[in-house]
Amino acid sequence: MYVAVKGGERAIDAAHAWLAEERRGDPAIPELTVAQIREQMALAVNRVMAEGSLYDPDLAALAIKQARGDLIEAVFLIRAYRTTLPRFGTSRPVDTAAMAVDRRVSATFKDLPGGQVLGPTFDYTHRLLDFALAAEGEAPPAPQAPARDEPVPHVTGLLDRDGLIEGQPADDTPAPDLTRQPLELPASRALRLQALARADEGFTLSLAYSTQRGYGRTHAFVGELRIGRVAVQVDLPELGFAVEIGEVELTECDTVNQFKGSRTEPPQFTRGYGLVMGQSERKAISMSLVDRALRWQELGEDFTGAPAQDEEFVLSHCDNIQSTGFLEHIKLPHYVDFQAELELVRRMRREAMQMQEAAE
Amino acid sequence: MSQPSPSETALRRDWISALAKAPPGRLAALLPDLPAHEMLRAPEIGTVMVQGRIGGTGAPFNLGEMTVTRCSVRLAEGAVGHACVQGRDKAHAARAALADALMQTAAAPRIEAQVLAPLRAEAAGARASRAARAAATRVEFFTMLRGEDA
Amino acid sequence: MNAILTGGFADPSTQSAHAFRALLEAMARPGRILAVEGARPPAPLSVAAGVALLTLTDATTPLHLAGAADCEALRGWIGFHTGAPLVAAEQAQFAIGTWDALHPLGRFRIGEPSYPDRSATLIVEVDRLEPEGARLTGPGIETEARLSLPETAAFRANRALFPLGFDCILTCGARLAALPRSTIVEDA
Numbered sequence: 001m002y003v004a005v006k007g008g009e010r011a012i013d014a015a016h017a018w019l020a021e022e023r024r025g026d027p028a029i030p031e032l033t034v035a036q037i038r039e040q041m042a043l044a045v046n047r048v049m050a051e052g053s054l055y056d057p058d059l060a061a062l063a064i065k066q067a068r069g070d071l072i073e074a075v076f077l078i079r080a081y082r083t084t085l086p087r088f089g090t091s092r093p094v095d096t097a098a099m100a101v102d103r104r105v106s107a108t109f110k111d112l113p114g115g116q117v118l119g120p121t122f123d124y125t126h127r128l129l130d131f132a133l134a135a136e137g138e139a140p141p142a143p144q145a146p147a148r149d150e151p152v153p154h155v156t157g158l159l160d161r162d163g164l165i166e167g168q169p170a171d172d173t174p175a176p177d178l179t180r181q182p183l184e185l186p187a188s189r190a191l192r193l194q195a196l197a198r199a200d201e202g203f204t205l206s207l208a209y210s211t212q213r214g215y216g217r218t219h220a221f222v223g224e225l226r227i228g229r230v231a232v233q234v235d236l237p238e239l240g241f242a243v244e245i246g247e248v249e250l251t252e253c254d255t256v257n258q259f260k261g262s263r264t265e266p267p268q269f270t271r272g273y274g275l276v277m278g279q280s281e282r283k284a285i286s287m288s289l290v291d292r293a294l295r296w297q298e299l300g301e302d303f304t305g306a307p308a309q310d311e312e313f314v315l316s317h318c319d320n321i322q323s324t325g326f327l328e329h330i331k332l333p334h335y336v337d338f339q340a341e342l343e344l345v346r347r348m349r350r351e352a353m354q355m356q357e358a359a360e
Numbered sequence: 361m362s363q364p365s366p367s368e369t370a371l372r373r374d375w376i377s378a379l380a381k382a383p384p385g386r387l388a389a390l391l392p393d394l395p396a397h398e399m400l401r402a403p404e405i406g407t408v409m410v411q412g413r414i415g416g417t418g419a420p421f422n423l424g425e426m427t428v429t430r431c432s433v434r435l436a437e438g439a440v441g442h443a444c445v446q447g448r449d450k451a452h453a454a455r456a457a458l459a460d461a462l463m464q465t466a467a468a469p470r471i472e473a474q475v476l477a478p479l480r481a482e483a484a485g486a487r488a489s490r491a492a493r494a495a496a497t498r499v500e501f502f503t504m505l506r507g508e509d510a
Numbered sequence: 511m512n513a514i515l516t517g518g519f520a521d522p523s524t525q526s527a528h529a530f531r532a533l534l535e536a537m538a539r540p541g542r543i544l545a546v547e548g549a550r551p552p553a554p555l556s557v558a559a560g561v562a563l564l565t566l567t568d569a570t571t572p573l574h575l576a577g578a579a580d581c582e583a584l585r586g587w588i589g590f591h592t593g594a595p596l597v598a599a600e601q602a603q604f605a606i607g608t609w610d611a612l613h614p615l616g617r618f619r620i621g622e623p624s625y626p627d628r629s630a631t632l633i634v635e636v637d638r639l640e641p642e643g644a645r646l647t648g649p650g651i652e653t654e655a656r657l658s659l660p661e662t663a664a665f666r667a668n669r670a671l672f673p674l675g676f677d678c679i680l681t682c683g684a685r686l687a688a689l690p691r692s693t694i695v696e697d698a
């Protein structure tokens with residue numbers, strides 16, 4: 001029997017009002033501004049932009065404020081807002097070799113054109129809580145040095161010259177778009193990278209770690225990791241030519257893996273690739289490990305049953321909005337479904353008891 | 361409609377880009393007065409899908425979208441200006457489109473000197489300041505003498 | 511130049527919402543003729559066809575221009591106002607032209623069994639659009655509707671492909687009607 005029920009509007013209104021009050025917290029404490037979140041919680045803003053798949057630091061900061069710091073809820077708000085916007089076009093592929101780098105390191109080569117640039121990294125901090133930050137005060141200005149106006153080429157290009165690493169020749173196959181066509185498997189590498197670029201950081205990290213521990217073993221080196229700004233070029237039909245309409249901050253990771261060769265390919269290094277909006281190197285490294293693990297078929301490797309090799313598993317579960325939507329819906333009213341289950345369990349118990357009695 | 365020459369296109373591409381990348385507040389301060397105009401396309405907020413390349417150099421893939429605002433205007437004297445700027449600032453898009461239109465009129469030298477030159481200088485300054493901070497974090501390796509070779 | 515840059519919706523969000531509602535109504539009630547407004551496309555396009563393009567197409571909907579519709583003024587207008595990429599008939603999600611110009615119809619996508627929606631919508635410019643002539647029955651029609659169609663055989667053949675097939679929007683001046691693939695078309 002299906003019984004439609006209504007009600008709860010007043011309770012919902014009251015819940016929203018209380019939520020707003022709780023969001024604000026103690027009114028004696030100054031309220032956070034969106035600009036403060038954008039400037040001082042930049043890495044949270046970056047994560048919301050990457051997983052929300054929309055580059056707009058002000059919107060991401062607003063979403064974080066509205067979500068009370070729940071980043072997945074903030075990603076949800078960004079995804080919902082994005083659906084209200086028309087898409088005017090597609091950029092030309094960004095040229096990450098021309099990135100104005102804030103950070104650029106290689107774990108494979110010490111000396112390389114452009115140098116090892118640490119950037120504003122946590123890597124060499126002592127991970128000791130800095131109680132000075134609990135007090136107000138200005139940070140001293142960072143030191144500066146004369147910038148060398150030299151190109152910063154991709155490290156993998158150096159190996160490519162000797163044929164020691166698989167090449168990645170330019171190709172203009174149009175990219176499939178996960179947000180416009182339903183996911184179909186097997187997915188192309190371009191489609192997998194789009195899914196991974198917006199995937200949950202925690203899920204991607206765990207999968208990447210699983211490959212390091214032996215589940216779809218890929219012993220990866222970070223060939224290069226770079227963070228910086230690239231110009232975004234768009235062809236505007238009204239002008240008839242492409243113009244730079246802005247800049248985005250990106251994190252790019254190219255990992256290098258040993259490859260023993262196959263019937264068609266000599267032994268060489270293979271690559272995994274990660275590219276993420278904002279400054280998010282944990283995510284970019286994770287993405288390149290998972291990208292590499294998913295390429296087992298293309299490279300003629302064995303499928304060992306590892307989760308990170310299984311594209312259906314990875315692509316179906318990496319999106320935190322899909323995951324949380326399905327997960328959290330089970331707390332919403334399921335009165336009718338449960339009523340049916342209840343009836344069924346009662347009937348089965350009755351039958352089981354009757355059989356037991358008959359047997360005795 | 362005569363075809364613009366390649367160098368004219370390059371110049372226009374350059375100023376449209378400088379206007380698009382300008383901080384909205386700075387553009388408003390440098391170009392406070394707006395000439396009479398008609399909106400051909402009122403400022404409209406949307407997105408552009410940003411693409412990367414597999415491995416940095418291979419086939420394109422969709423990285424994610426960015427917000428943009430576009431606008432097209434026509435000045436009373438007929439020049440048409442277009443803008444597509446990053447972000448959601450409608451006044452920025454309208455002002456950038458007007459500046460693009462003005463750059464095609466006799467006002468071009470004035471706009472170049474009063475608006476574009478300062479914007480370009482400030483953008484170069486901001487870039488140089490980041491590059492100088494990055495340069496200070498560049499590692500200068502030195503080799504330590506080791507056991508057997510000592 | 512001016513013809514290219516003018517003639518779009520002056521108030522895009524409201525006007526496109528009204529136009530979308532009209533197109534929805536037309537698709538849901540095959541044969542019903544509705545008036546639309548707001549677009550002033552260059553010749554040879556009608557107001558209604560312009561409204562349909564402004565409302566339904568954007569940079570992600572490949573569009574085919576058939577026959578006289580494939581002219582420089584219209585290509586420029588579509589580029590500025592919708593950004594729809596212009597493609598061959600085989601790749602089109604939307605196509606626009608007179609009935610004759612759209613032929614042969616076998617070029618257009620009819621979808622796949624698992625994705626019947628991956629098909630083309632044809633915007634057919636007609637000289638007259640009146641509630642008379644061919645008899646229409648099927649989903650969205652209580653008893654029967656009449657609509658002046660350029661022919662019936664092609665629509666019957668299209669109906670036979672159901673759930674595959676193309677959908678049509680017929681435009682004439684500032685009026686439009688629709689003929690989805692689900693409609694059964696018979697001679698008057």
